[in-house]
Amino acid sequence: MLSNKKNLTKKKQLILIADRGRADVAVRLSFLGKKISSKEKNSSILVIYENKKKEIIDIFKLFKIYDSLSLRIKIKKIHILLISIYYTIFSLIKIAILGFDWFVKSYSLRDVRLGDLIYDKYIRKNFSFLNPRFLNIRFLTLLFSSVYKFLILEDVFKKNIIKYSLIGSTTYISVSSILLRISQKKRVPVIYVSGESFKIIKNNQDQGDIISKYLIDKIKSQNKKDILKKSENYFKKRTKGKLITKKYNPKFFFQHDEQTWKNNREESFVFFNKINKFKKKYSHTILYAPHNFAESNHRCGDLIFRDFYQQTIETLKFAKKNKHILWLFKIHPYSEIKYGELEIAKKLFNQFKSENILLVPFKTSNEKLFKSVDLVVSTRGSICLEAATFGVRNLINSDIYYDTFNISKRVKNKKQYFNALLNIRSIKKIDKSTIVWAKKILYFRKILQIENPFNLTRRRKIIDRKTFYIELKKNLKKIYTNINTNTKNKTYDEIVNNL
Numbered sequence: 001m002l003s004n005k006k007n008l009t010k011k012k013q014l015i016l017i018a019d020r021g022r023a024d025v026a027v028r029l030s031f032l033g034k035k036i037s038s039k040e041k042n043s044s045i046l047v048i049y050e051n052k053k054k055e056i057i058d059i060f061k062l063f064k065i066y067d068s069l070s071l072r073i074k075i076k077k078i079h080i081l082l083i084s085i086y087y088t089i090f091s092l093i094k095i096a097i098l099g100f101d102w103f104v105k106s107y108s109l110r111d112v113r114l115g116d117l118i119y120d121k122y123i124r125k126n127f128s129f130l131n132p133r134f135l136n137i138r139f140l141t142l143l144f145s146s147v148y149k150f151l152i153l154e155d156v157f158k159k160n161i162i163k164y165s166l167i168g169s170t171t172y173i174s175v176s177s178i179l180l181r182i183s184q185k186k187r188v189p190v191i192y193v194s195g196e197s198f199k200i201i202k203n204n205q206d207q208g209d210i211i212s213k214y215l216i217d218k219i220k221s222q223n224k225k226d227i228l229k230k231s232e233n234y235f236k237k238r239t240k241g242k243l244i245t246k247k248y249n250p251k252f253f254f255q256h257d258e259q260t261w262k263n264n265r266e267e268s269f270v271f272f273n274k275i276n277k278f279k280k281k282y283s284h285t286i287l288y289a290p291h292n293f294a295e296s297n298h299r300c301g302d303l304i305f306r307d308f309y310q311q312t313i314e315t316l317k318f319a320k321k322n323k324h325i326l327w328l329f330k331i332h333p334y335s336e337i338k339y340g341e342l343e344i345a346k347k348l349f350n351q352f353k354s355e356n357i358l359l360v361p362f363k364t365s366n367e368k369l370f371k372s373v374d375l376v377v378s379t380r381g382s383i384c385l386e387a388a389t390f391g392v393r394n395l396i397n398s399d400i401y402y403d404t405f406n407i408s409k410r411v412k413n414k415k416q417y418f419n420a421l422l423n424i425r426s427i428k429k430i431d432k433s434t435i436v437w438a439k440k441i442l443y444f445r446k447i448l449q450i451e452n453p454f455n456l457t458r459r460r461k462i463i464d465r466k467t468f469y470i471e472l473k474k475n476l477k478k479i480y481t482n483i484n485t486n487t488k489n490k491t492y493d494e495i496v497n498n499l
Contacts, residue, residue, distance in 0.1 A: 012160045013043040018167045018176040023460040025168035030063035071149045084148040095134045116298040117173040129309040165190045171296045195452035208399030209300040231443035266363040282326040284374040289330040300399040316352035330360040375424045388438035405437040
């Protein structure tokens with residue numbers, strides 16, 4: 001018994017930081033880590049890397065954080081390598097028997113679920129969602145490296161006392177997502193911090209959209225008259241295409257939905273005349289608007305389909321069968337720009353071509369579409385929130401930040417999904433108070449994305465490396481000089497005070 005206590009005292013108390021290879025994330029987690037370590041006097045900070053970058057190392061050094069661990073595969077870790085090979089082979093056998101649907105929903109390693117994270121990373125490139133194959137060099141490499149990283153991280157938990165885990169992402173298979181899942185199993189508090197929000201995770205439940213609670217709480221804390229006025233003003237400018245937005249650029253990708261309202265304003269008279277002519281023949285009209293197929297499918301937790309692509313296939317198949325419904329198929333406006341999926345989406349439309357399924361022309365006005373349909377369907381796309389601001393019923397099948405106040409009808413399985421498509425009258429009408437909430441959420445979500453209240457400096461994407469570092473040093477000096485009054489310091493104190 002004494003020897004066990006002795007071994008326990010030898011264990012280090014650690015605060016783990018998951019490096020994401022991004023300067024903004026490194027700054028946020030370093031600043032928070034130092035705050036927590038000053039409170040937890042016996043704890044030290046350990047940074048977990050996948051690939052070290054000098055820029056990121058310099059940021060951690062600026063905060064006097066030096067200890068690190070690399071997850072890169074090393075021959076000297078022969079024991080873990082052999083176990084990784086064993087688990088990889090065993091996992092491949094199970095996939096061969098049970099398939100990818102099982103892998104996504106149920107694959108776990110030592111009671112830690114990883115299948116959804118690995119799958120999302122796998123289908124992100126090369127259009128692998130079209131025909132996922134486990135006997136594929138990309139998938140084999142990804143599976144093996146994921147198992148290896150998991151085992152290395154699990155070993156850290158075994159050999160140390162982990163007080164907190166700090167992450168800046170929850171998507172795909174990465175240091176951050178693996179660290180989150182292991183910490184949840186071990187009941188270690190996880191602090192997620194992005195530029196726009198934070199969340200403290202203390203349970204082992206599916207987290208859903210990680211910004212949801214923070215967003216709603218912040219909206220509720222605003223002056224009611226003020227946010228009502230601002231959200232209504234934003235809505236009018238947005239829908240009339242009068243927002244001041246930058247031309248599409250990956251650095252400002254969060255504005256893509258606003259850009260759509262600015263650029264896609266065509267009335268498409270031929271198309272809408274066709275709809276009006278046909279509508280009388282059908283029981284109701286549904287607008288189906290899928291996501292980009294490769295984009296972070298399980299970011300907000302489980303879906304009722306394996307991925308967005310599978311949902312689109314099954315929905316179009318259902319649409320072709322149910323000819324009493326008029327369907328409008330709207331390809332994501334950025335399917336070509338970001339992921340090159342336009343031809344794939346068009347091919348799907350042609351595969352299920354039917355007189356009751358119409359392809360929405362690009363540049364078509366969303367407002368005009370909303371006035372022509374009875375229901376808008378996506379997985380969790382912003383188009384459903386937009387539909388709600390116009391009082392249009394909408395259907396989702398995943399958690400999302402606007403899944404509240406009856407803004408959307410959320411279904412939990414395929415049976416509910418297809419029943420809802422057949423019986424849209426069973427979906428509650430959107431009343432005036434719900435429309436108001438939808439507008440508030442639409443507005444304030446953009447405010448958080450633009451202002452990034454948790455960033456200590458301007459975003460790295462809009463300034464060069466040298467400028468970012470110099471600006472960071474200046475801002476830190478201001479923060480530490482005015483420690484009791486600085487706004488950024490108080491913002492992070494809110495996190496520490498909630499631990």
